[in-house]
Amino acid sequence: MELYEFPAYHLVEMIKRREVSATEVLESTLNRIAKVDGIPGKIEQEEGTDQQPDRIHAFITLTADRARQQAQAIDHAVVSGEEVGPLAGVPFTVKDIFCVTGTPSTAASRILANFTAPYSATPAERLEAAGGVLLGKVNLDEFTYGSSNESSAFKPFPRNPWNTARVTGGSSGGSAAAVAAGEGALSLGTDTAGSIRQPAAFCGVVGMKPTYGRVSRYGLIAFGSSLDCPGPLARNVTDAALMLQVIAGADRHDATAANLPVENYVAMLEDNIRGLRVGISPDYFRITYPDPETGELHQESLSPEIETAALRAAGRLAEMGADIVDDIPMPHTRYGIPAYFVISRVEAASNLHRFDGVKYGYRTPDAVEDLNEMYRKTRGQAFGVQPKLRILMGMYVSAAQYSEQYYNRALRVRTLIRKDFDDIFDPNGKYRLDALLAPTTPTTAFPIGDVYGDSVLMQYADQLTVPANHAGLPAISLPCGYDKEGLPIGFQLIGPDFCEATLLRLGRAYELATENDAWREIKPAI
Amino acid sequence: MTEEITPETFEHLVHLAALELNAEEAQYLRRQLNNQLKAIHELEAIPLPDEVAITSHGVPYTPSITPPIRNDEWLPNSDTKSILSQAPDTDEGYIVVPDIPHTDLD
Known part of the structure; x- marks a missing residue:
């Protein structure tokens, strides 16, 4: 086993015990990136999508020098007997929707391609302060608007490590692909309609959307301000818990960051799950x-492979002592996407007005008559079609x-969507659930080019994840096997407000129940 | 089915959005907007009694989790140069923009 493959929690222990240095871990990871990632995404490579089709292309910016300095500082501290942070020497990546001091912070858009952040987003700053080693910034759908990464203005966009002809999912596609391919143990992503969980499921990794307000949004380039949640992507539940512990908590820079103590997620991970009530709803096993x-909407059954995998996961939790409760009604699930089409667009249109060619970012080089013409040309030339669609629908x-x-x-x-969840999680109600178990996605990773261009079909890729965003609830996606084409399948657990610890416990119990399963041995062929 | 967003409505939206679009892009965007509206109309099937209020945040912001309002303190930024250096056009600390249209009031 190479160092880049080790879990984050294991790396920290080895580095603290001086069995290995942070620099050795970093160099192993940088070698891995050099071997599998290929050319980074660039704005001028419009025709570059098909270059190096067998590479991952997770990165937009590699910060190798910064990483080497950080790793050396950790090594120096360890040798000197100084206290080091809980992520000491762990290589991680950041979705390029977060500002990080001194790095290009592009949102994968031409309009921010030349922007260098003068400050760091709170969760990114906390990761570095905890001893994490920043490998760089990874690709995404432009401004996070998509579910496949094909809308990034930085080409080539990321490819799925399990099959590079398939999409990574999105919008945290670079994050999920990097973690799956061994390019950093952790990645900081965001989830507005499923943008952590859906790519995590497509790439066979763990992804957690915390409760809205559990992690500060300061320094996150905003999409839907009432929906956006920063959160971890990792290769296992313990690493996700370790990372969440570092990034969660109140923040004086974000009035929506909840003023609530952060629990010790790692310490509680292997607490018994006996008696926890996990619900299954038929409304999450049919899709629209x-x-x-014609564009008319109709309902279908879920793919039998995904249904079977999710139900099998429920069975494994039952073996570990959870009580599985069937036939949970979630009648408004199917309205998640139509409501999202409206709410997210209004919020996006409002947030995108700041990009006007005045204070930072792209400004049209064309001669203009006045300020209004400069606005129109700047925004027309530098926004891709996805931001334009969101602005126009939001205004309408x-x-x-x-x-x-x-x-x-x-x-x-x-x-009403929130009420569905309030009813099933009510401790004095009929169902008294601790979590709802559901498939994460309606399909496994689809072929590149199959869906992109049809904005309605692409949005429906998020139909099983978006209800938790409307309701603000925490949810975690976990790998649970493969389809007949060898592509990962994910299931999710959704819980009540601020019950991340319970979801992580259930996730860890599922890992323990399946740790000797044959499918756990399969690794991406990249 | 008639298109809800007509070319005229679309033009108005494009103007409000401060976008300049080419013809091909405009055609694609208008078609996608009309397709999305078909999905949005699903919402009309849901009975919404008067007592159903709006939810602007999923998580209720109760006093126990809401941070206290912080003092209105002035904190100087240590690196205004790097912020100003991001502007496309500056002159002695000012951001330069093209002519700002104005109308003289009577």
Whole structure:
């Protein structure tokens, strides 16, 4: 086993015991990146999508010099007998939607391609302060708008380590691909409709969307401000817990970061799950799809492979002592995407108004008559089609004459989606659940080019993940096997507000129950 | 089915959004917006009694988890140069923009 393959928690122990140095771990990981990643995403490589089709292309910016300095500082501290942080010497990546001091912080958009962040996002700063070694910034859908990474303005966009003809999922696709391919033990992602969990499922890794407000959004380039959640991607539950512990907590820079103590997730990981009530809802085992010709929506059964894998996971939790409760009603699940089409677009349009060619980022080089023409040309030239779609829809559904019909209605439907969860998690209610178990995605990783271009079909890739975002609830996606094409399948556990510790415990119990399964031995062929 | 976002409505939105689009892009975007509206109309199937209020945040911000309002303190930034250096055009600490349209009031 090479050093780049070790779990983060194991690396920290080895580095602290001086069995290995942070520099050795880093060099092993940098060698791995050099071997598998290929050319980084670049803005001028518009035609570069098909270059090096057998490489991962997770990175936009590699910060090898910074990483070497950080690793040397850890090694010096260890040798000097100084206290080191809980992530001492662990190589990690950051989705390029976070500002990190001194790094290009691009949102995978032409409009920010030349922007260098003058400050760090709180969760990224906390990872570095905890001894983490920053490998660089990884690719994503432009401004996080997508579920495949194909919309990134930085080409080539990332490819799935299990099959490089398949998408990584998104929008945290670079994060999931990097973690799966051994390019860093951890990655900091964001989840607005499933953008941590869906790529985690597609790439066979663990991804956690914390409760809204559990992790500060300061320094995160905003998409949907009432939905965005930073969170961990990792190769196992213990590493995800370790990382969440570092990034969670109140922050004076973010008034929506909850003023609530952070539990010791790692210490509680292997507590018994006996008696925890885990629900299964038929509403998460049927899916909605738009007809490719007419656009009409119809309902289908879930793929039998995904259904079987998720139900098998429930069976393994039952073996570990959880009580499985069937037939949980979640009647508003299917309205998650239509409501999201409205709410996220209004918030995105509002957030994207700041990109105007004045204070930072791209400004049109064309001669212009006045400021308004500069705005139009700058935004027209530098936004890709996904931001443009979101701005236009956001303006339409929030216009004075339409907002009652669309925006206010969607916000009221959001209330019903939240109520579905309140009812099943109510400790005095009929179901008294500790978690809801469901498949993470309607399909496994789809072929590159199959869905991109159809913005409705792409959005429905998030239909099983988005309800937790509307409700603000924590959820974790875990790998649970492979389909007949060898692509990873994921299932998710959704819990009540701020019950991350319970979800991590259940996830760890599932890992223990399946640790000797044959499928656990399979690694990506990259 | 008639298109909800007509070319005229679309033009108005593009103007409000401060975007300049080419014809091919405009055609694609308008078609996608109309397709998305078909999905959005699903919301009309849901009965919404008057007592269903709006939810702007999933997690209720109760006093026990809401951070106290912090003091309005002035904190100088230590590196204003690096912030200003991000601006596309500057002159002696000012950000330069093209002519700002204005209308003289009577």
